[in-house]
Amino acid sequence: MTIRNLEALFRPTSLAVVGPDRFGDEVLELLLSRLAGGGFAGDMAAVACPPNPVGGRMRAVGTIAEIPFAPDLALYLGSPEDAPAAVAALGAAGTRAVAALSPGYDRWDEATVAATLQAARPHTLRLLGPGSLGIAAPATGLAAHLGVCEAGKGDLAFIARSGTVVNATLSWAKANGIGFSAVASLGQRTDVDVSDLLDWFALDYRTRAILVHLETIANPRKFLSAARVAARSKPVVVLRSGASRERIGERVTHAGRIAVQDAVYDAALARAGVLRVGDIDEMFEAVETVSRVKPVAGRRLAILATGGSLATLAADQLERQGGQLADLDNATAAQLAPLRRQGQSRANPLTLHETSPPARYGEVAKALLKDPNVDAVLAVAAPSAFVDLEGIAGELARAHGETQSGYGRRKPLLVALTAGPPLPRQPLDAARIPCHGSASEAVRSFMHLVRYAEAREMLMAAPPSLPAGFTTDSESARRLVRQALDEGRTWLHPGEISELLACYGIKQAPGRLAATPQEAEILARDLLMQAERLALKLVSPQLPFKSDVGGVVLDLASPEAVRIAAATLLERIGTAHPTAEITGILLQPMVRSASGTEIFIGLADDPGFGPVLLFGHGGTGVEVMGDVALALPPLDLNLAQALIRQTRVSRLLAGFRNRPAADLDAIALTLVKVAQIAVDLPEVRELDLNPLVADARGVTALDARIALREPEVHRGRHPTSRLAIAPYPKEWEKQLQLKDGSTVDIRPVRPEDEERYRRFFEKVSPHDLRLRFFAPVKEFNHAFMQRLVQLDYSRAMAFAALTPGTDEILGVVRLHADPDHRTGEYAIIVQSDLKGRGLGWALMQLIIDYARSDGIETITGEVLKENTTMLAMCTALGFTVKSSVDDDAIAKVTLPVASASEGSRDPA
Numbered sequence: 001m002t003i004r005n006l007e008a009l010f011r012p013t014s015l016a017v018v019g020p021d022r023f024g025d026e027v028l029e030l031l032l033s034r035l036a037g038g039g040f041a042g043d044m045a046a047v048a049c050p051p052n053p054v055g056g057r058m059r060a061v062g063t064i065a066e067i068p069f070a071p072d073l074a075l076y077l078g079s080p081e082d083a084p085a086a087v088a089a090l091g092a093a094g095t096r097a098v099a100a101l102s103p104g105y106d107r108w109d110e111a112t113v114a115a116t117l118q119a120a121r122p123h124t125l126r127l128l129g130p131g132s133l134g135i136a137a138p139a140t141g142l143a144a145h146l147g148v149c150e151a152g153k154g155d156l157a158f159i160a161r162s163g164t165v166v167n168a169t170l171s172w173a174k175a176n177g178i179g180f181s182a183v184a185s186l187g188q189r190t191d192v193d194v195s196d197l198l199d200w201f202a203l204d205y206r207t208r209a210i211l212v213h214l215e216t217i218a219n220p221r222k223f224l225s226a227a228r229v230a231a232r233s234k235p236v237v238v239l240r241s242g243a244s245r246e247r248i249g250e251r252v253t254h255a256g257r258i259a260v261q262d263a264v265y266d267a268a269l270a271r272a273g274v275l276r277v278g279d280i281d282e283m284f285e286a287v288e289t290v291s292r293v294k295p296v297a298g299r300r301l302a303i304l305a306t307g308g309s310l311a312t313l314a315a316d317q318l319e320r321q322g323g324q325l326a327d328l329d330n331a332t333a334a335q336l337a338p339l340r341r342q343g344q345s346r347a348n349p350l351t352l353h354e355t356s357p358p359a360r361y362g363e364v365a366k367a368l369l370k371d372p373n374v375d376a377v378l379a380v381a382a383p384s385a386f387v388d389l390e391g392i393a394g395e396l397a398r399a400h401g402e403t404q405s406g407y408g409r410r411k412p413l414l415v416a417l418t419a420g421p422p423l424p425r426q427p428l429d430a431a432r433i434p435c436h437g438s439a440s441e442a443v444r445s446f447m448h449l450v451r452y453a454e455a456r457e458m459l460m461a462a463p464p465s466l467p468a469g470f471t472t473d474s475e476s477a478r479r480l481v482r483q484a485l486d487e488g489r490t491w492l493h494p495g496e497i498s499e500l501l502a503c504y505g506i507k508q509a510p511g512r513l514a515a516t517p518q519e520a521e522i523l524a525r526d527l528l529m530q531a532e533r534l535a536l537k538l539v540s541p542q543l544p545f546k547s548d549v550g551g552v553v554l555d556l557a558s559p560e561a562v563r564i565a566a567a568t569l570l571e572r573i574g575t576a577h578p579t580a581e582i583t584g585i586l587l588q589p590m591v592r593s594a595s596g597t598e599i600f601i602g603l604a605d606d607p608g609f610g611p612v613l614l615f616g617h618g619g620t621g622v623e624v625m626g627d628v629a630l631a632l633p634p635l636d637l638n639l640a641q642a643l644i645r646q647t648r649v650s651r652l653l654a655g656f657r658n659r660p661a662a663d664l665d666a667i668a669l670t671l672v673k674v675a676q677i678a679v680d681l682p683e684v685r686e687l688d689l690n691p692l693v694a695d696a697r698g699v700t701a702l703d704a705r706i707a708l709r710e711p712e713v714h715r716g717r718h719p720t721s722r723l724a725i726a727p728y729p730k731e732w733e734k735q736l737q738l739k740d741g742s743t744v745d746i747r748p749v750r751p752e753d754e755e756r757y758r759r760f761f762e763k764v765s766p767h768d769l770r771l772r773f774f775a776p777v778k779e780f781n782h783a784f785m786q787r788l789v790q791l792d793y794s795r796a797m798a799f800a801a802l803t804p805g806t807d808e809i810l811g812v813v814r815l816h817a818d819p820d821h822r823t824g825e826y827a828i829i830v831q832s833d834l835k836g837r838g839l840g841w842a843l844m845q846l847i848i849d850y851a852r853s854d855g856i857e858t859i860t861g862e863v864l865k866e867n868t869t870m871l872a873m874c875t876a877l878g879f880t881v882k883s884s885v886d887d888d889a890i891a892k893v894t895l896p897v898a899s900a901s902e903g904s905r906d907p908a
Contacts, residue, residue: 002226002819005126006200007193008096010137010182012072014043015093017146018064018086021077025650027431030146031075031134034056037150038136038143043069049077063089070094075101075134075144079320080108083130084115100130103146105163105636106187106897107131113190120191131187133163138180144193145185153180157201159194160213161186162241163278166464167666169213172280181206193218195226199819200443202230206390209235209287212274215242220724221608224272226819231273232787235290235452238269238276239283252544252707253686254622255602259630264606267630268724273455275448282444286452289445292432293412295453298375300326301446302368303349304361305439306387310342310418311349314380314439321447327347339364355386362395369403369411376412376446380439383419390424393417398433412449416442470669473503474680481683485708490685491541498517501704506689510830511588513539517570520585521563524556530587533557536565537703538573539583544705547620549573555590562587591702592695595659597652598691599667599699600628601674605685605709610722611678615671616693618648636751640668640675652761653694662847669700672679679727682711684868726793736801736846739838744810746846749798753809754785756800760809766830771867772829774890779797795821797850801830810834815844817856820869824856826869835869844877851897859895 007461017035018358021028028049035044035058044058045067045190051060061067064086076083076098087098097122100106108116108130128135134145138153151336158180160166173180181204184197194214201207210230216224226806230236243262251257269276275290277283302808305311315325328336333347337499339360350368352360361379368377381392393415402414407425409591416436417423425435438444477500492500494513501508512527514520520536527534538551546552551573553565568586574581591868600618603611609632616628629646631639644650644667655661670692677684686707693700711722733747749757758780761769791798798814811830817823826847830839851859862884863870871881875892884890 002196002222002821003199003203005096005122006196008072009099009126009128009135009192010142010200010204011140012042012097012142014071015040015073015075015142016045016047016064016067016071017049017058017075017077018047018090018098019049019077022079023077023103025050027101027146031077031101031144034143034145034147034150038138039141040143041053041141042487043071045069045071046673050401051412060757064093065089067093074106074145076130077101080112083108083112087125087127088119091120091125095123095865097126097128099128099132099134099144100187101134101146101351102129102131102187103133103163105131106188108188113188117191127191128184129187130190131163131412133166133185133187133247133574135185136180136183136785137184145183145776147183147185149174150435152177152179155206155208156206156211157181157204157209158183158211158213159186159201160184161189161194162213163187165213165239165241169211169280169283173284176284178284181208185796186535189218193222195219195222196819197330198223198226198230198236199369202233203224207234207792209237209291210240211287212236214766220378221726221794224268224514224724225726225792227272227274228792229795231456233752235287236272236274237283237287237290238274239278240265240269240276240281240497242754250617251604251686253604253688253705254600254604254690255604255612255688256547256686256707258602258614258628259604259606259612261606261608262861263630264609264612267612268609268632270451270455271458271632271725273458275452275455277448278525281449283353285441285445286448289414289434289448290452293414293434293449294410295456295676296375296412296446296449297453298373299450300373301443302326302371302374302377303380304330304364304368304377305349305351305355306425308344310380310382310439311351314416314443315349317440317443321443323443323447323450326374329371329373330369332367332373335367335400336364338790349429354384358388358391358395361392362399365413366399366403369399369413374411377448377755378414378415378442380416380418381444382417383869389417390427392878393424393435394427397427397433400431400433402874412446414442414446444529454642458642470505470622470673472505472673472676472680477503477677477681480498481681481708485683486708487876489541490708491544491834492708493583494539497704497706499644500706501701504677506670506701508671508704509588510802511586513584514566515584517563517566517585520566520587521559522621523587523639524559524562524614524781527589528557531544533590534562535590535702536562536569536590537586538569539586540573540577540580541583542580543573543577544707546703547586549577553637576874593693593695593697596624596663596664596693596695597649599649599653599694601671601689601692603674603678603684603687609724611641612673613675613678615643622690631675631680632724634723634725635672635675637665637668637672638673638751643671644668660696662735663696663698666698667694679723682722683708729793732797732799732850735804736842738842742837744801744839744842745803745804746799746801748793749789749791749800749814751790753789753800754782756807756809757785757788757812760812760831763831764829768829768832771864771870772827774862774864797847797854799843799844799846799850811839813845813847815851815859816846817854821854821856823858823860826859826861840870841873844873848877848895848897856897861893863891863893865889865891 020848029279041753046058046060074095136143136145136151136530149168150171201210277286303314330348341353367471404410412886416439430434510525534556536553538546556562598618600616600622606612611629619624627648631643688705735743737743796816800809801811813828815824815826879893879895884892
């Protein structure tokens with residue numbers, strides 16, 4: 001379930017408090033006083049509770065059967081053992097939601113939870129908790145909670161697992177005058193979870209932004225899908241606790257040891273378009289910033305201040321938080337030079353003289369906002385005998401307004417008035433300009449905007465498994481892995497690793513495995529004909545970190561030196577690690593690159609989110625340097641490039657002085673290939689490519705290790721259900737034959753189809769575009785196109801029909817499932833000059849087949865009544881056609897998928 005019957009939690013028309021209360025009179029009195037103070041207008045009843053009329057409005061009854069109305073919502077205070085019977089009785093009485101309340105975290109045993117959920121299921125009754133503090137929906141007068149104080153009216157939705165965090169947040173919000181559209185305390189999350197509520201609040205018109213506290217996510221794919229949907233329409237800010245309690249289990253590679261769970265959460269939340277924060281006040285600070293100010297286009301900040309030290313503090317904070325001081329355009333720098341305080345050499349930060357009039361601040365802010373090299377402006381002002389803070393605030397607000405008109409890119413202006421309360425912020429609030437009490441807070445808000453903008457870029461990315469032109473031999477790789485597991489091994493041998501990497505086109509330095517020092521000497525003779533020096537490496541499943549045990553010897557120049565080094569190494573390892581199994585000695589030519597940089601690529605397996613991809617600075621110190629970024633597969637080249645940019649080593653890879661840049665495209669492609677290994681081979685538990693040498697000629701892996709494990713069996717729609725993000729469904733690529741005998745290629749729409757889509761729309765007449773979008777379409781901008789090509793394959797599907805062997809789109813059909821995945825809404829459009837060939841009919845049959853295979857029960861759609869061709873086709877396919885209750889010009893068409901006939905007659 002997802003949003004079914006959740007309106008009973010937040011918009012009930014009636015409610016009941018169900019006892020007997022096992023927590024004592026104090027809890028019941030608190031709950032009843034909350035209900036009385038909220039102003040709930042519906043009917044209320046108390047079952048098996050001491051008489052307490054709540055102003056005469058709550059009816060006291062002895063049993064659920066005696067309630068004189070059907071309560072939408074029930075607040076359960078009874079014992080766990082009585083819960084299944086109570087829920088069954090409430091469901092039979094018409095109740096649609098039950099909140100099992102507790103003043104503390106109330107854990108029921110598994111058997112009780114299972115029995116309660118079983119009792120709720122026949123009635124599709126939703127259960128919040130147990131252990132929930134309850135619900136508040138101030139706009140509807142609902143205060144059905146045990147929180148420390150009332151929730152004020154506002155437009156922020158707050159979801160939290162912890163009752164303590166709920167209380168702390170309510171208290172903080174009350175002290176700071178912040179209100180809510182709704183508050184939900186999850187408790188034990190037996191039924192209603194954070195994903196369900198994200199779906200609900202994404203559609204709630206009263207909610208401007210969603211705040212979430214969480215510790216763990218039970219269903220990562222469901223959560224990421226819901227979070228992406230919500231974040232497309234409004235900001236989602238997450239506060240996560242519990243990282244300090246997490247312990248790393250057995251990890252057998254660098255990737256496994258680096259990919260701690262909290263870092264994986266960071267990567268997952270960023271991929272979902274969610275902004276993560278560290279504490280409660282930052283949560284509100286962040287949501288106020290990102291919901292009031294447009295996302296920035298980059299990290300370049302211009303700073304204007306009343307004093308040099310203030311400017312320096314702001315610049316220092318910006319550097320610490322990963323921002324960048326803007327390099328002002330020459331024209332702007334020249335314009336502002338006469339206004340700078342005497343002796344100041346830099347144009348940014350810019351310090352004005354302390355006696356400058358307020359108008360001067362507005363003049364400078366306006367110039368900085370217009371600078372093409374600036375992404376945002378921060379103005380910092382402190383009180384003095386010569387500074388009029390209120391006047392400065394007014395001039396800054398005026399300057400901001402004068403630069404926001406027109407159709408150009410609107411840039412944020414942030415203000416820090418470093419004075420005691422009350423701040424003279426009225427003109428800034430009226431202009432919706434964030435005002436902070438310190439430069440540090442303002443810089444942090446700017447970085448919230450930066451991270452929010454970056455998260456939105458990744459928001460709906462569900463990339464294709466492979467870039468165009470890249471092929472794999474995944475079947476050979478699967479056979480290789482299967483053979484190793486059948487032999488009882490959890491590691492691949494060096495030769496098998498080379499074969500597997502070759503299946504994915506990943507270049508590796510050649511190597512030969514020797515069993516004895518004498519065999520190593522013989523192999524060295526051949527290898528030294530190809531290289532001047534050799535590297536000798538220990539291979540042992542029990543000693544995967546060779547450098548930690550001195551298992552690597554470099555710069556060996558002769559066969560004799562190889563034999564001696566191998567014998568010495570084996571003797572030393574045998575003494576120090578007598579139980580270690582020695583697979584052999586690996587010999588490799590030394591790879592030298594004067595301009596090469598050592599990098600690291602890895603795969604780890606997170607217990608919740610599944611495969612995780614890692615990239616960073618490589619070498620023996622990879623874990624110590626800490627320069628590693630994480631991402632969830634699958635990846636496309638754009639996401640891979642973004643992952644590279646998150647690391648410090650990317651600056652080395654970009655080249656400097658006489659050092660040429662590395663082939664960043666080759667590095668990105670290698671990341672995509674490793675991500676594809678995660679998609680294809682669930683048996684690969686962990687993988688290290690460390691180091692790889694990257695230079696202008698490409699990327700070569702010098703060392704690799706791959707750990708295996710039998711994959712867990714998952715139940716779900718997608719065969720690759722271990723992935724938290726549904727990958728491109730390649731299995732739906734096919735050919736369709738049209739009624740005129742011609743064929744078209746069919747495949748799911750991919751993110752890189754944006755330009756193809758644009759060319760396709762150029763071949764659709766304005767009349768047909770209006771029939772598809774219900775209004776004239778004059779511009780296909782990037783934001784509009786993104787919604788069409790960036791699909792969450794967990795919820796939506798779009799098939800493109802293409803001319804065989806080309807990238808020309810001929811038509812597209814799409815289906816978007818509701819959050820409950822029971823109903824899907826379709827849309828279809830084909831090139832105007834292709835009507836009559838049967839393409840539309842073939843695409844509609846295809847989307848019906850997809851809905852049937854995906855478990856969707858009903859397909860719906862809206863069609864303009866003047867679109868008689870579409871209505872005739874719908875009728876022939878078995879759709880029922882009725883007028884829309886909202887608009888008589890629109891027909892609502894509905895098809896029960898189970899009754900759809902594959903042999904329907906084409907009306908054409």
